[in-house]
Amino acid sequence: MPAAPPAAAPPPSTDATTTAAEEAYLGVVRRVLERGVRKANRTGTDTLSLFAEHYSVDLAEGYPLLTTKKVFFDSMLREVLWYLSGAEHVRELQRHTKIWDAWADDAGDLQTAYGRFWRRFPVPDAGATVGGEVWADAEHPNVRRESGGALAFDQLGYVVDTLRTDPMSRRLVVSAWHPANAAVSRLPPCHYTFCFNVEPVEGGADRLHCHLTQRSADLALGVPFNLACYALLTQALAQIVGMAPGRFAHTLVDAHVYVDHVEGLEEQLSRTPRPAPRLSIARHADGSPKGLDDLAFEDFSVEGYRPAPAIRFPVAV
Numbered sequence: 001m002p003a004a005p006p007a008a009a010p011p012p013s014t015d016a017t018t019t020a021a022e023e024a025y026l027g028v029v030r031r032v033l034e035r036g037v038r039k040a041n042r043t044g045t046d047t048l049s050l051f052a053e054h055y056s057v058d059l060a061e062g063y064p065l066l067t068t069k070k071v072f073f074d075s076m077l078r079e080v081l082w083y084l085s086g087a088e089h090v091r092e093l094q095r096h097t098k099i100w101d102a103w104a105d106d107a108g109d110l111q112t113a114y115g116r117f118w119r120r121f122p123v124p125d126a127g128a129t130v131g132g133e134v135w136a137d138a139e140h141p142n143v144r145r146e147s148g149g150a151l152a153f154d155q156l157g158y159v160v161d162t163l164r165t166d167p168m169s170r171r172l173v174v175s176a177w178h179p180a181n182a183a184v185s186r187l188p189p190c191h192y193t194f195c196f197n198v199e200p201v202e203g204g205a206d207r208l209h210c211h212l213t214q215r216s217a218d219l220a221l222g223v224p225f226n227l228a229c230y231a232l233l234t235q236a237l238a239q240i241v242g243m244a245p246g247r248f249a250h251t252l253v254d255a256h257v258y259v260d261h262v263e264g265l266e267e268q269l270s271r272t273p274r275p276a277p278r279l280s281i282a283r284h285a286d287g288s289p290k291g292l293d294d295l296a297f298e299d300f301s302v303e304g305y306r307p308a309p310a311i312r313f314p315v316a317v
């Protein structure tokens with residue numbers, strides 16, 4: 001038999017599987033740069049925009065923290081923990097990152113805060129409901145009476161409880177959109193509703209999928225954080241309820257690039273994605289998962305993150 005041919009050259013360091021998520025994001029950026037329509041908006045900096053872009057990533061293949069630029073994981077994680085805290089102000093958050101300061105008032109209060117609606121969505125007073133409607137009351141396990149006396153609903157707590165008791169439910173929805181707040185707020189929620197969905201897996205852990213709808217998406221600055229945030233949240237919820245992270249699907253209604261971000265994104269597109277890192281989330285000492293309210297900054301660690309250098313993008317306020 002002739003000698004075997006020399007082994008083929010090793011594959012390039014990028015592996016098609018572990019860069020798929022980043023390619024999906026970069027695909028949206030490329031489409032917007034190529035076909036986006038120039039639009040004026042309230043910030044005074046025009047955008048190139050496309051309507052209803054969509055991508056999805058498989059969280060089983062790694063944690064989608066972009067590698068074609070350094071994404072500031074610590075700031076993003078502080079932001080997620082701030083959402084989970086249910087706070088309506090940035091007074092804790094701003095000790096760690098300034099990313100929300102431009103939208104807060106002098107006291108650090110925000111006109112709209114994601115956490116407030118995720119964990120403490122206002123429930124109408126008994127006197128403010130109409131006949132026939134049904135509302136969870138103070139007896140409901142996900143309703144709490146706030147110190148001022150008002151009732152508030154914990155949407156994330158409801159999702160976790162329902163994933164345990166009725167995992168095939170198609171009602172695993174969290175909404176950050178309160179119309180009467182959004183109509184007058186300086187900055188209503190951009191990523192305003194998300195929905196979980198479970199895929200049963202025979203002989204293995206069920207997969208927890210998440211779909212996010214974002215009304216307005218700043219591709220250079222906001223979306224890399226939003227992607228990392230919801231991927232982390234989905235993995236955390238999966239761990240809490242004993243499932244495996246599934247897919248994260250993201251619909252961007254107005255997907256845009258600010259014109260002063262074009263150059264930085266072109267630089268980013270010229271870089272080759274590297275394999276996605278892995279995210280691990282600590283458990284209690286006895287191996288049980290930490291719950292929504294036990295998770296702390298130190299419980300999250302990213303392994304194998306070797307990004308290209310950061311790219312500075314100005315924030316349109």
Ligand SMILES: Nc1nc(=O)c2c([nH]1)NC[C@@H]1CN(c3ccc(C(=O)N[C@@H](CCC(=O)O)C(=O)O)cc3)CN21
Pocket residue numbers: 071072075097099100103187218221222223225310311312313315316317
């Ligand atoms: N125009 C605009 N784009 C956004 O993405 C955005 C808003 N406004 N308003 C509300 C929040 C605030 N968000 C922000 C604000 C700033 C950064 C930012 O400056 N990021 C830098 C540095 C991060 C750091 O130093 O930790 C980055 O390179 O990602 C990111 C997200 C996302 N949102």
Ligand SMILES: O=c1ccn([C@H]2C[C@H](O)[C@@H](COP(=O)(O)O)O2)c(=O)[nH]1
Pocket residue numbers: 041042187188190191216217218219221222223226
């Ligand atoms: O998480 C976020 C928060 C904000 N954005 C972007 C999207 C827009 O560029 C601005 C918000 O401006 P609007 O005029 O209210 O649409 O912030 C984001 O991408 N992700």
